[in-house]
Amino acid sequence: MNDPSRNGEYPPVTRAAKIVEALGLRRGIVGMLLMVMLVGMGERMAERFLPLYLIALGSGMLWPGFLNAINNLVSALYSFPGGWLAERIGPKRSLVVFNLMAIAGFALVVAIPRWQAVVIGSLLFLSWSAISLPATMGLVSKSLPKAKHVMGVTLHSLVRRFPMALGPILGGIFIDVWGPINGVRVAFSIAILFALIALVMQQILIPDSKPAESTDLPNHPLAMLKTFSPALHNLLVSDILIRFCEQIPYAYVVIWCVQGVAGYHTARITAGQFGILTSVEMATALICYLPVARFADKGTKKPFVFVTFINFALFPLVLLFCRSYAWLILAFVVRGLKEFGEPTRKALIMHLAPEDRKAAAFGTYYLCRDIVVSLSALAGAFLWKISPSANFLTAFAFGVCGAIWFAFFGRDNSFEPSFPQNMQSVPDVRSHPAANSQSLGTNGLAGQIDSDRVGKPVGPN
16 A cells, blocks of 8 residues: 655655654764754853853853854855855765854864863854854755654754753753863863764765756846845844844853852852753753644744743743742743744745745855844843843843744744746646735745645746
8 A cells, every 4th residue: 555645765664764754864864963963062061151151260250241242244155155155065074064164163272272262162063053053954844745844853953952951950960070170171072073973964865966957057146135035024123132142141151040149139059050041942852843833834934933932031021030940940941931932933934035035045044144134143242231121121122022023923834825927837726715815025036835735846947
């Protein structure tokens, strides 16, 4: 009994085979997920504790905020080249380049225990997630049919949360045992080993793919930005406001929880307890991912993204009033809920991006977002110098503005009412209202229609 939807790729003989097919676990996707797990584990063992490491090395209180600003700026600047390189040489080869960059950054911090080395090394390892994201999303787009894109993005987000949850616990243990300086160096030594294993695994599992055949791939982000639809522009604006909310207090959350602040009654927990809080955050996110992905695939995506933005806004407000470890656990549950619709938001970007430009569009989106958001981390440092209250409440205000903007101007890609009718024909139309969905493109580019509702979208005119 053959299932034609499987195209013969998986024999429908076992329940395990059906689960593998339902989750879209192709060989290349498995290789990508292992890479994300291993490199992410190395990165996350020390990333949350870098503010403590900088202060222990004598950097002063402003440099944790400056480092976060530098990270956002460099991540933004790397995003477009990351997407462009993935289109030019293929996702597999570009991921090798990005992993080697991360290894070099880890090695620099291990070799030179000075805060200046952390700043320089961060240019290589803290931006790994940003520079590799367009390539991983491009790999999802190339490896899976459109009907599995949301699930592929969800699996990527799901797997990323395991190192986010486990890494800080290990890093906190290292710091509690060896102190902030030697503990961070031990963590980065292990990170080098994990990244080398990831390099080997991705060479074995991820297949080579052809670079983009098109000769008109934009070579600068402004040209790529012009291909964005109005719906994608509005999502970008609301996302920028929400990231201001996230990044203003980001570098100082660990200081608020662990070291405490003069004039404020805070919990003053250990580094190990902070690692557990991060695990609580990630566990909350993990519980949400698959159910939300299933529901978002079946209907409109806007409510899920809106709830996500509300939780972004609530976290700094709740954190400000936490006076005990128990209340901090509640705050980090709220922080975990900000991941409620994050895979849905990324899938929305993928569906709104021009066809055959997925990686480049992702890079351009994150370039524009993170260049602007890098200013928020810098502002967060000066707001913290004024008072923690000024920092947290300003972040809350930006979060509210971002949620309101998306509530009024955000659109689900399947039900965009404002675009001109420039679709000539849509093959494989099914009995769904989305069969009359309008184009999401500009300059004649057809929009990305939800693939579980409509077949191939019309290509460029």
